[in-house]
Amino acid sequence: MTMRPFTSTISITEARAIIAAGMPLIARRERVALSNASGRVVAADVVAAFDVPPFNRASMDGYAVKAEDTDGASRTAPRSLMLAGRIYTGDVPTVVVTNGTCVEIATGAPMPDGADAVVMVEETSLDGDRVAVCTPVHTRQNVGPRGADISTGQTVLQSGEVLNASRVGALAALGLADVEVWSRPSVAILSTGNEIADQGQPLAPGQIYDINRFTLSTVVNEHGGVAAPISTARDTLDALDQALDECLRHDLIVFSGGSSVGERDLILDVIKRRGTVLFHGIAVKPGKPTLFGHVEGTPVFGMPGYPTSCLSNAYILLVPALRRMARLPPTLPRTMRMPLSARVTSVPNRHQFYTVRVVEGQAVPAFKASGDITSMSRADGYIEIPADVTVVEAGTEVVVTLF
Amino acid sequence: MTMRPFTSTISITEARAIIAAGMPLIARRERVALSNASGRVVAADVVAAFDVPPFNRASMDGYAVKAEDTDGASRTAPRSLMLAGRIYTGDVPTVVVTNGTCVEIATGAPMPDGADAVVMVEETSLDGDRVAVCTPVHTRQNVGPRGADISTGQTVLQSGEVLNASRVGALAALGLADVEVWSRPSVAILSTGNEIADQGQPLAPGQIYDINRFTLSTVVNEHGGVAAPISTARDTLDALDQALDECLRHDLIVFSGGSSVGERDLILDVIKRRGTVLFHGIAVKPGKPTLFGHVEGTPVFGMPGYPTSCLSNAYILLVPALRRMARLPPTLPRTMRMPLSARVTSVPNRHQFYTVRVVEGQAVPAFKASGDITSMSRADGYIEIPADVTVVEAGTEVVVTLF
Numbered sequence: 119m120t121m122r123p124f125t126s127t128i129s130i131t132e133a134r135a136i137i138a139a140g141m142p143l144i145a146r147r148e149r150v151a152l153s154n155a156s157g158r159v160v161a162a163d164v165v166a167a168f169d170v171p172p173f174n175r176a177s178m179d180g181y182a183v184k185a186e187d188t189d190g191a192s193r194t195a196p197r198s199l200m201l202a203g204r205i206y207t208g209d210v211p212t213v214v215v216t217n218g219t220c221v222e223i224a225t226g227a228p229m230p231d232g233a234d235a236v237v238m239v240e241e242t243s244l245d246g247d248r249v250a251v252c253t254p255v256h257t258r259q260n261v262g263p264r265g266a267d268i269s270t271g272q273t274v275l276q277s278g279e280v281l282n283a284s285r286v287g288a289l290a291a292l293g294l295a296d297v298e299v300w301s302r303p304s305v306a307i308l309s310t311g312n313e314i315a316d317q318g319q320p321l322a323p324g325q326i327y328d329i330n331r332f333t334l335s336t337v338v339n340e341h342g343g344v345a346a347p348i349s350t351a352r353d354t355l356d357a358l359d360q361a362l363d364e365c366l367r368h369d370l371i372v373f374s375g376g377s378s379v380g381e382r383d384l385i386l387d388v389i390k391r392r393g394t395v396l397f398h399g400i401a402v403k404p405g406k407p408t409l410f411g412h413v414e415g416t417p418v419f420g421m422p423g424y425p426t427s428c429l430s431n432a433y434i435l436l437v438p439a440l441r442r443m444a445r446l447p448p449t450l451p452r453t454m455r456m457p458l459s460a461r462v463t464s465v466p467n468r469h470q471f472y473t474v475r476v477v478e479g480q481a482v483p484a485f486k487a488s489g490d491i492t493s494m495s496r497a498d499g500y501i502e503i504p505a506d507v508t509v510v511e512a513g514t515e516v517v518v519t520l521f
Numbered sequence: 522m523t524m525r526p527f528t529s530t531i532s533i534t535e536a537r538a539i540i541a542a543g544m545p546l547i548a549r550r551e552r553v554a555l556s557n558a559s560g561r562v563v564a565a566d567v568v569a570a571f572d573v574p575p576f577n578r579a580s581m582d583g584y585a586v587k588a589e590d591t592d593g594a595s596r597t598a599p600r601s602l603m604l605a606g607r608i609y610t611g612d613v614p615t616v617v618v619t620n621g622t623c624v625e626i627a628t629g630a631p632m633p634d635g636a637d638a639v640v641m642v643e644e645t646s647l648d649g650d651r652v653a654v655c656t657p658v659h660t661r662q663n664v665g666p667r668g669a670d671i672s673t674g675q676t677v678l679q680s681g682e683v684l685n686a687s688r689v690g691a692l693a694a695l696g697l698a699d700v701e702v703w704s705r706p707s708v709a710i711l712s713t714g715n716e717i718a719d720q721g722q723p724l725a726p727g728q729i730y731d732i733n734r735f736t737l738s739t740v741v742n743e744h745g746g747v748a749a750p751i752s753t754a755r756d757t758l759d760a761l762d763q764a765l766d767e768c769l770r771h772d773l774i775v776f777s778g779g780s781s782v783g784e785r786d787l788i789l790d791v792i793k794r795r796g797t798v799l800f801h802g803i804a805v806k807p808g809k810p811t812l813f814g815h816v817e818g819t820p821v822f823g824m825p826g827y828p829t830s831c832l833s834n835a836y837i838l839l840v841p842a843l844r845r846m847a848r849l850p851p852t853l854p855r856t857m858r859m860p861l862s863a864r865v866t867s868v869p870n871r872h873q874f875y876t877v878r879v880v881e882g883q884a885v886p887a888f889k890a891s892g893d894i895t896s897m898s899r900a901d902g903y904i905e906i907p908a909d910v911t912v913v914e915a916g917t918e919v920v921v922t923l924f
Contacts, residue, residue, distance in 0.1 A: 153739075177892060207715055208756075226826060267889070268895055284894060284900070285898045287828055287894045288895055289735075290735040313611035313630070332690055333689065336559045337686050340559065424628075452855055489578075489665050489669075491670060494690070497687070520853065
């Protein structure tokens with residue numbers, strides 16, 4: 119008989135530190151089209167090769183003028199200017215503004231030579247080819263100067279910045295169709311266990327359907343990785359050894375199942391034999407039987423087989439690790455403060471990840487058991503109960519981290 | 522001369538109400554694989570066809586026993602039971618537990634007949650085929666009963682729920698490989714204007730590169746839509762008419778450019794002729810020249826051509842509208858409270874969307890001009906200044922909505 123109880127566990131803080139120290143940063147780069155670039159991490163500074171806008175342009179619809187021609191203009195004493203032409207957006211101006219003349223101009227159109235300001239159309243009235251200007255403008259008023267947005271040589275994006283809509287927009291302004299980004303880590307995801315059946319096949323007696331492959335893949339894809347699910351492996355050393363070979367083609371490996379203390383929990387043995395186990399067992403609930411190590415330089419997580427334990431540890435341990443590898447900043451969790459609706463007890467000396475629903479402004483306990491996926495699928499988020507707290511009373515204000 | 526000043530604007534609150542009333546909900550459904558289902562909206566209740574787990578199982582590694590056989594057990598007075606067999610996960614138990622015997626069992630393995638509880642391995646010691654039990658267990662202790670997670674006939678997901686990792690996991694638990702969801706609205710995105718050049722071609726004089734197609738597509742794809750960029754249209758009624766025909770194949774249309782007051786701003790005319798303009802002009806800054814209407818039942822946004830005006834209105838008006846159409850709940854914005862680093866002034870009677878960077882715990886104004894994409898690409902988020910506020914002093918605590 120070889121069931122092996124945990125001899126010791128480490129705190130979640132220690133576990134996080136060991137993982138952080140053990141995660142290499144992704145070193146591959148690739149070019150992606152702007153349309154697929156949001157959320158990606160810029161891998162090389164982007165420097166502007168020309169000015170944006172590339173010409174002085176009107177920033178209002180109105181009339182391009184010499185500002186001095188509008189001195190003292192008012193509703194009661196307008197200045198009258200002769201309309202010398204029109205410039206639409208996309209035009210190349212040929213008309214020149216001289217003293218006493220003006221040119222109708224559309225927002226975004228290039229300023230004509232001679233003009234140094236634009237009078238808004240709302241401040242004018244038109245009579246034939248005469249424009250009455252009812253307000254003075256100063257030099258450069260309502261003009262967007264060449265290079266005002268981006269000037270030649272300016273670093274528009276720095277390596278390490280995460281692309282979002284406006285940053286993609288800044289690349290588009292430079293006429294770029296793609297951008298160099300860090301590759302997303304490829305994450306091998308492997309459920310182990312003789313009881314695990316694949317979706318689409320009938321359950322044999324003693325079997326359950328695989329859950330962790332789907333929950334882990336979802337989390338990985340949402341936090342900068344590319345999930346690579348591997349076929350479910352049976353609980354034999356040979357099967358796991360072979361599966362590990364396939365997993366080693368990826369940047370990060372996440373096993374689930376087989377890291378508990380049963381005789382057939384062989385992942386620990388396989389990783390010990392082929393690499394290094396950095397920890398095995400964390401003082402968290404659920405999710406104690408979690409393992410982290412390295413095989414041939416590739417980090418390996420061994421997650422508990424129970425779906426809720428697996429997914430909660432994915433949120434609190436795998437997500438920060440993956441984002442670090444992907445060179446993404448830590449997530450800024452969406453949190454809400456609210457009173458707890460009912461007393462919650464927590465086991466001593468274990469950091470507890472406790473699922474709750476948000477109902478009428480209260481956090482309602484939703485936790486069932488580590489094995490129950492519905493304790494998470496019916497929840498809106500979770501509260502964390504530190505290892506040294508055993509009771510949280512009803513009415514206590516808690517911080518809910520939303521999924 | 523036909524430049525048309527705005528005669529009136531409506532408040533952002535009115536604009537939002539008109540848009541909300543004018544957005545049909547998507548009515549198409551489709552099936553998607555679980556691996557692509559996160560973020561999608563369930564379109565039909567999912568009811569469990571069987572129990573999960575489908576059998577009583579051990580929830581700890583240890584020994585399956587008759588609970589009554591452990592009455593009074595302690596470290597000093599352990600109960601001794603005969604080891605009658607072993608059950609691993611995935612096994613079909615053939616052994617039966619009778620009084621005085623126990624069966625070694627792994628977490629997740631099916632309970633053998635006769636046993637009604639599991640003693641954790643940590644509370645036992647093994648000597649040959651005798652197991653010393655050092656603690657009493659009660660009936661059902663450390664047993665996950667059949668159906669405890671999901672019971673036959675239970676509604677596991679309701680129509681309208683948004684899928685996330687754990688909900689995808691609940692579907693996986695039922696052996697499902699796909700799920701029926703509401704289709705994502707297809708959103709036609711069209712930049713108009715003679716000055717707009719496509720990425721990858723050189724700029725002619727007077728031209729600038731298209732930005733809005735990329736920023737709008739990014740926002741649409743991130744909020745439940747599928748961006749369908751349409752070729753840039755020139756500023757003629759015929760070109761816009763033709764482009765509109767193409768756009769009408771989609772669920773929602775977003776034009777940018779051409780809704781200001783210039784003579785060639787023809788989108789207003791096209792929409793008026795073929796449909797209904799519900800508003801044109803909003804008391805916001807930037808982004809005043811925004812219009813909303815319907816053509817043949819399809820909602821149409823006319824966004825300002827200036828990239829920042831266009832994108833800020835995309836965040837504050839298009840995103841809620843699109844999410845509504847997609848049947849997604851409103852976004853829960855990620856906000857932070859912090860002091861403003863410098864005084865900001867705002868024009869009277871316009872709701873201002875003011876971009877800021879977060880630097881050392883302060884909100885640092887980042888706004889440049891409506892036309893400047895870098896005023897957003899260099900920012901981390903924005904503050905909103907209501908229409909009746911004209912000055913926000915340095916040091917004021919503000920709420921930053923992060924992009």
